[in-house]
Amino acid sequence: MAISKTAALYSDLKEELLNGGYAPGSKLAIDSLATNFEVSPSAVREALSRLTSDWLVQAMPQRGFTVAPVSREDLIDLTAVRIDIEARCVRRAIAVGDLDWEARILATWHCLSKTGASAEGRAHADWPRLHAQFHDDLVSACDSLWWLRLRDQLYVQAERYRRILLPHARQDRDTETEHRQIMELVLERKAEEAAEALGAHLHRTAQDLLDAGLV
Incomplete structure (x- = not known):
């Protein structure tokens, strides 16, 4: 039971941190967190x-523990x-990927495009999950576990910046067209063009966040 509570606490705290629920650089008080989440201080320490x-x-x-800081320099480097x-x-995924x-x-693209085209658009509850799944699927055929592990770690960091700053960034981008272009290039097995389009997409997102001027 203690293990499952720690796992659940880890997941809940991770979401809070990704969503900017705790200010960057602020102290995370173990006793206060234990009270708020109704768990033991030891479970909080393990999760942190x-x-x-x-x-x-x-x-x-x-x-003790503090929330990791954010900065313009870090976002640019990241x-x-x-x-x-x-x-x-x-x-690599394009080189070895199969029909599955x-x-x-x-x-995933079909679901993402339908959700993005809805009245709620990117505010739709399913959009963040489908967006993450789409980007995961693009590289899922890659057979290098170390590249994928590094990719996952970097994705988490970038997602934190995106969730914190996106509400303050410009909202007039046609991300669905960008996603479609990347998908088509991947399925056409145009590796260099797909990599370039994906890089441009990620760079554009980072620039939008930087232009928000909040880091």
Whole structure:
């Protein structure tokens, strides 16, 4: 039971951190979190320790745990590295992907485009999940576990910036067309063009967040 509670707490805290529920650089009080989530302080410590591996929390000597900071410099650096890793993964996926891989991309794209075309648009409750799934599917055929692990870590960091800053960023981008272009290039097995389009898509998102002027 303790293990399942810790796992649930880890998941809940991760979502709170990704959504900006705790200010970057702020102290995470173990006793307060234990009370709020109705768990033991030891469960909180274990969950926070796990979150340090995601680089969402920092363990500070003599200070306990604090929320990882954000900055323009970090977002710029993160985006450059992420584009490089995503490009490697998508090129490899195109090289070895099979028909099942193509089918997964098409299925997720269909759901994503229908959701994005709804009245709620990107505010639709399912859009964030489908958006993440679409990007995951694009590279899912990549057979390098280390590239995929690095890619997942970078995705989490980028998602944190996106969720915190997106409400303040410009909303007039045609992301559905960008997604369609990337998908078509991937399915046509145009590796370099697909990697370039994916990189441009990620860079554009980061620039929108930077232009919001909040980091």
